[in-house]
Amino acid sequence: MQETGPLQETGAANAAEPAETRPLLLVRRDGNLRLIHAADARALARGLAPGQRLADALACVPEALVEAADPAGDLAALHQLAHWATRFSPHAAADAPDGILADITGCAHLWGGEANLLRDALARLRRQGFAARGAIAGTIGAAWACARFGGEESILPPGSVAAALEALPVRALRLDDATAAALDRLGLRRIGALYPLPRADIVQRFGPALLTRLDQALGQAAETLSPLLPQPDHRVSLVFAEPIATPEQVALAAGNLLKRLLADLVTRDLGLRRLGLVLHRLDDTAPGCIIGTAQPSQDEKHLLKLLLEKAEALDPGPGIERMSLAALATQPMARRQAEMMGRALGEMADIAPLIDRLGNRFGAQAIARPEAIAGHLPERAVAFVPPLQKRAADWQADLPPRPIRLLSPPEPIDAMAPVPDDPPLSFRWRHVLHRVARAEGPERLRPEWWQAADDAAETRDYYRVEIEDGRRFWLYRSGLYQAGRGQAGRVQPGRQTPPRWFLHGIFA
């Protein structure tokens, strides 16, 4: 783990060198007291220090320029700077109140070595007006210590951490004030003084925190860097110099981001399955949207169209200062395979962009392909599956005729059937009486034996009937005729209920 170091001083007020040479003080309120929050180099040189009362400071340096401190603004600026620092490593994080940590493992060679990287980073920060110091070390703790208490640009080669930290004050171990004061009282002022102490005594005397910090600095305990944002596979972002708000600008920026993201993915042969767009607004809210594709895609035009359709609904509010686009899910592109697998998949690939658009608009459930399943009951013999799902079963061609419309649920009808096994002579459906001219049946369909005996689980006798005007319907009688029933389905007193008739389908 390597790390670039912190900024010596906080935030916004330091960003610009005052034109005049007066010392600058930032002041915060603490109850009725006004305390110095931060002081610039000139003020420090005059003996002022953070924490001092403003009244005392002004007594010493009456010409000092006083501004109100803005800790929240500083923190925001620091985060912004952390985002900026991702130019050196994707793994960068703000280290409040005044530092930025970056894991530069594997990044240094891009700058021609660690020394060049550190020099470049510090130079860029100073050009922006920050008073910056930095260090590169094998552990977060060591880098933190060297950046603040070591030289301006210190690089610790591997193995030299303990030696380098030896001479630094114990505060360099990121200790709280109480621990630092206690160590100071005991004369333990240098980190090196802690090395020979028995570990058990340190814990007993100062609690486990000190030992943990020491171990972390020396690389004997693990410490991880939590990056700014959860790291998706691939993410690109764009920070705007001026906030943008119009849909055209958003579209342009999104196109730009997508192009960059795809350029990266194309080299890895990855296609996008899910893509997330986040708009960071000026008012610290971040509306976003996610689009999905049915199959991995690298098609910039298509993806952008999908993205913008969703992004239209996002409110830019007072303006967008930053946009980021993340590949939330990627998949190896199967284009070459699709070609080899022949027509079926290739054909589907033609309309995959259309499927994506419709799926994103109407929901993934809305677009589906019928699939035959081996259910006995008609409504269980077909399922709708995602359109690009592989075909599982073949369609039986030898079934008796099936209706083009299947009513769900089947609609109860009043049917007149003369003999137990005969089709009805007439039936009433939706308040209209239909006389049956011709009929065919029954076709007995039973639910699968392993299905629970629920309401739909009765045996059904299906009849294909043609009414007088030529329309054809698919009727069924639910349940079997049982002994003790009268003809025409009439119930004899005290017997079971008559069989129920349903209209289940309409033939073309």
Add this chain to the structure above:
Amino acid sequence: MKQRQAPPQPEKPDPAERPGLAALRRRIGLLERGATADAGTTAGMATLNWGVAAIDRHLPAGGLELGALHEFAGADGDLEEAGLAAGIVMRLLGRAQVARPGQTLWVATQRDLYARALPQGGCDPARLVHLLTRRNEETLWALEEALRVPGLCLLVGEVGPLDLTQSRRLQLAAEKSGVPACIIRRGRSAARMRTWLAQPIAAQTRWRIQPQPSAALSSATNRQATLPGPARWQIELTRCRGGRPGHWLLEETEHGWREATLSLPLSAALAERPLVAPPDAGDGPLAGNGPLAGNGRGERRRTG
């Protein structure tokens, strides 16, 4: 309702009969509409045929034009489910799938299309994608989007209200991509449907499907005499751009349909059938004797 014994009008030469002229007309029409002249022919066929000579000859393009909107509506009792219209479209889809590559998109606000019927109607369900929308406007939006994609075999939409502007948008999109679109009209109320069907829309053809009682399978036993025979439909072309209305009686066959009024000896059972015609069966033997015969009696109502 179908008794139309109008005196035959003097027959004028039918331009659609002369293939050279018809092809030229078609090309001019396409050029006028700004479409590429071979938008349809690139897919391997110029039209979507019914496979019934009488109907195909009657249509100016020799079949249902690709890259155009075709409307199908059922009979009065069949408006809510539109089973008849869906069945006809399904069989046309089966023909389209043979002739054209690509997927079919079927857009509807209900998912009551029963896919088990598709193989029986000659369709390959594996080449069908169903899109469920929530409202009619969404269906129209989806149809228009889908019509912009040239790769589709056929586009089917179950549509309620459809006005001239909406249909024109669809028609224009279809012309651009060369994809044929079949619109199935579906609505709850018969009265409202009548208004919809009376409204002009920018479809190339408008069809009305009426059910017809089937001819019973003649057989020795009584019981089988009550079995339904092959399904029959009265196919009515109520409006056709550049053509005339007409109507035909079709009968289902194993592989599709045939014109029922031609006394082709298809099978002994059919040939010997007792004539079970509806009470007003005057229509049966007269209907669909080809385009010339259709001239005089062509229904001119609802020509939009």
